[in-house]
Amino acid sequence: MTHQTITVQTQADLDAALAAHRDDCQTTILIDSPAEVRLRPSPEALYSTDGLAAYLGVPVTTVYKWNKDGTGPRRISVGKYVRYRPVDVERWLDARAIDTARAGAA
DSSP states (O other): OOOEEEEEOSHHHHHHHHHHTTTOTTEEEEEOOOTTOOOOOOTTEEEOHHHHHHHHTOOHHHHHHHHHHTOSOOOEEETTEEEBOHHHHHHHHHHHOOOHHHHHHO
16 A cells, blocks of 8 residues: 545544544645634644644744744654644643643742
8 A cells, every 4th residue: 555645624624534544554644724724633643834833823934933943842854844743732732831820829
């Protein structure tokens, strides 16, 4: 079996791709969505830079700056492309979470 890449733009497309390729280790599912779409990807999916920016609600240029400064989520180079695992994005967000009870005490 050859490797294939599927790009999705909606949650329905993502759900359909995951259902169709659940047991297929040769398929990469990329999330490349417009800013108004908030996807909840499965752990098998990867964010593109545009998809990550849309998910976080920030400009794509902000994600590029994070990459340049080394302050953004852990990323993966796939050839000339940059991709992000949802688990790495969630860990990065968790590390930046502010505990409101502790913040008020400071």
